[in-house]
Amino acid sequence: MAAGDAVLPIRDASRRIVRELGFMRATLAGTELPASAVHALIEIGGRGSLTATELCQRLNLEKSSVSRMLRKLVGAGELAEGGSETDGRAKRLTLTAQGRRTLAAIDAFAHDQVGSALACLPAADHATVVEGLRLYAGALQDRRAAADGGRREGRPVESVPALRIEPVRIELGHRPGLIGRAVEMHARFYARAHGFGAAFESKVAAGLAEFVPRLDRPGNAVWTALDGDRIVGTLAIDGEDLSGDAPAPGIAHLRWFIVEDGRRGGGLGRRLLDEAMGFVDRSGFNETRLWTFRGLDAARRLYEAAGFALADERPGSQWGTEVTEQCFVRPRRC
Template identity: 80%
Template sequence: MKATLAGTELPASAVHTLIEIGDRGGLTATELCERLNLEKSSVSRMLRKLIDAGELAEGNSDTDGRAKRLTLTAQGRRTLATIDSFAREQVGGALACLPAADHAMVVQGLRLYADALHARRAAKTAGPQTGAAPAIRIEQGYRPGLIGRAVEMHARFYARAHGFGAVFESKVAAGLAEFLPRLDRPCNAVWTALDGDRIVGTIAIDGEDLSSQAPGIAHLRWFIVEDGRRGGGLGRRLLDEAVAFTDRSGFAETRLWTFRGLDAARRLYEAAGFALAAESPGSQWGSEVVEQSFVRPFVRPRRS
């Protein structure tokens, strides 16, 4: 309720503006209105004050000759660094009052709540739709850009959830690069969730990765949904496609590996027939986590 925020002399909307522009490298006033959910007149007045104060600079937009692209000045970057430092100290101080094992739970809870708010706002914007097809479609098979998008979504999510970095991102990229050329074999498949042409979710079944351990074992891999898309049923749709494929293909069982604390994903797995088989501490991904393995036995497809 204070007039200023994050140890600055700026109001909350101005602090949020610097964060959004700094995070994306630049935005137009129209894009900023959409992100802040504020009226154009209010945003225009605030931007003029930030420009006059030396926090922002105006330049030409790469996509719209009529619009101005707003970027941080050197002073703006220093202000943003102060805001980030304030936030780290505040959040770090709060988390220090909790056991380390609960940190991931806090992150996941905040992510679930943010996703729910995003889904509600999207639903209100879209308005009532009777009998309309889902805006996001799911397709099987390779698509250009699949590796890059899947790696990006994994890297961003797990950096926040578990503090993973270059080691994790590199392993995800290497695994996908090895897997995709094997899609011509009927035991392997990948699905993408598409919003238009943009990939917003992925999942795969690797029918060969675990064959050296035992024949007939499928490996569920690279299950991820873009930030802001979770909580609306998209993850369940992807998972349904994958497990239906394993059952049609006659795999004796399907296995997956994940980490403790991802409770929303665990609920999806258990609803699809997976059960926790084992868990143990591990650090192969770049930071210490509790790894979990889940197993789902073959389910005979129903006859129509």
């Protein structure tokens, strides 16, 4: 679809979103607060503290409007003012106990509002919604940043070109923060979707900590999906832990395959898997194995498309919760 053809449908959808979420009303999110105050509490609560200047930039509001709003929130007991360690003239704003309760109520209201809307859609469409909104919101922010730069330089807004959104890239090798980020993505997804707890998180962390120092050996590799500098997906091939004393190359173990919440269904997982399978084939492994469990249907379709087949299935609890464990095997490609 050409950019011009997309403008009117996006404008129409944006207006409907604004109306359905309640932004046309005097108050928002089940509170007695206007939309700007609700957003201020969300931003301050999410970052621990902000100055008035920082809040102006985040909310895209004039300083006078933000100042009036903050005075009301401080007076109502929702916010507290404190000194800044870096600027004696600035005051840092934090939530009071009352403000934290208000924010919790806002979060609960919004979670129910969005969750009930998503329930009207097939689960397979959720990732599409998330990715589309993320890209659109990011483009609006980029356009504002470009326009602000144009004003500072005395150029008309129309002369500022639209910024290009860089695609997520796949890179081979260790990066700072890899272990922590991979553990976090695994722990959050499997806790929410399958009830896994501390035992699972500990197992992932211990396995990665043991594996990463072996990346300098042939047959071991890890890939990260990067959105800018942020890790949004990982996958590793461990060429040693299943091979035992067999002559190299033996059995490749596919491990720590995860894509960040909100990005599944857009092809990123397939890109990671294609990189890994290319490495396996070039390295000449006799076969590749992975362990998962019943119920991860989207992942299973990816595995089968890459040449894996279910080889074994049995009850197990190696991840800290009783599940039906599955072993998939992909034979060597000539």
